Amino acid sequence: MFGPEHREFIQTALPIGKSWPDWRNDSDEELRGRLDWPVEGVLFDVHNNGFWPDSWGSPPDGRDDQEREARAHLARVPRLVPVYSHRYLTSDPQFVPSPVFSAYQADVILYGDNLLDYIAHEFRVPPLHPSDRTRVPFWTDLAEGADNRDL
Numbered sequence: 001m002f003g004p005e006h007r008e009f010i011q012t013a014l015p016i017g018k019s020w021p022d023w024r025n026d027s028d029e030e031l032r033g034r035l036d037w038p039v040e041g042v043l044f045d046v047h048n049n050g051f052w053p054d055s056w057g058s059p060p061d062g063r064d065d066q067e068r069e070a071r072a073h074l075a076r077v078p079r080l081v082p083v084y085s086h087r088y089l090t091s092d093p094q095f096v097p098s099p100v101f102s103a104y105q106a107d108v109i110l111y112g113d114n115l116l117d118y119i120a121h122e123f124r125v126p127p128l129h130p131s132d133r134t135r136v137p138f139w140t141d142l143a144e145g146a147d148n149r150d151l
Contacts, residue, residue, distance in 0.1 A: 001035075002081060003091045003098050005115045019085040034082040038139075039074045041105035046070045051106045053151030077138035087111055087118065095136045101143055108142035 002010070016022050021034050045051035046066055052059045056073050060066050078095060080088035080103060089098040097114035112118025116129035133140075141151055 001079075001091050003089060004093050004096055005098060006081060006083065006089055006091070009115055015084075021082050021084075035079075037082070037086060038080045038088055038103040039071070041103060042074060043067060043070055045106040049106070050148075052148055054149045055151050078136050080139065083115070083118070084122065087122070089115060089118075090136050090139070092136075095134050097131050097134055099134055099136060099140065099143075101136075101139050103139070106142060108139055110140070110143040 010023060014023065016025075021031060023031070042051065047063060052066075052070075053073075056069065060069055078090040078092045080101065081091045082088055083100060086102055086104050087100050088103050089100050092098075099110055100112040100115060100118035102109040102111050110133075112121050113130045113133050117131065119125060120128045138151070
C-alpha cells in the first residue's frame with residue numbers, strides 16, 4: 001500500500017497526533033475512510049458539481065450508473081495514500097519521487113515535489129528538498145488546473 005519513500009518515512013519516524021494517520025492504532029474504519037477520501041471526493045463532484053472528464057466519454061443518465069462508471073475509471077488512476085490531513089502521495093513505486101497532493105474532492109493542489117519537500121513546506125522545517133516533479137496521471141492534471149475537457 002505504501003510507496004517506497006512513504007514506507008521509509010513511517011519506518012523512520014511515525015508521526016502521530018491530530019491529522020496524522022495512526023497506522024498502528026486507528027481503527028480499520030478510520031484508515032479505510034482516509035484511504036478512500038480522494039476517490040470519494042471526486043465522486044462527490046461527479047454527483048454534485050458536474051465533474052465528468054471528457055476522456056470518460058458521455059456520462060450515463062442515472063446516478064447509480066454514473067457512480068459505477070466513474071468508480072471504474074478511478075480504479076485505473078494511481079492510488080493515493082494519506083500522509084497528513086488531506087495531503088496524499090501515490091503508493092505506486094512507478095512515480096518516485098511522488099509529489100504530495102492536497103486532495104479535496106476534484107480540487108487537487110500540489111503541496112510538494114516529494115515527501116521531504118512537502119514536510120519542509122507544510123511545517124516550515126528547512127531545508128527544502130525540491131526535485132524534478134514526477135507526473136502522476138490524473139492527479140497531476142487536476143493539480144495543474146485541468147478541467148473536464150482536458151482530462
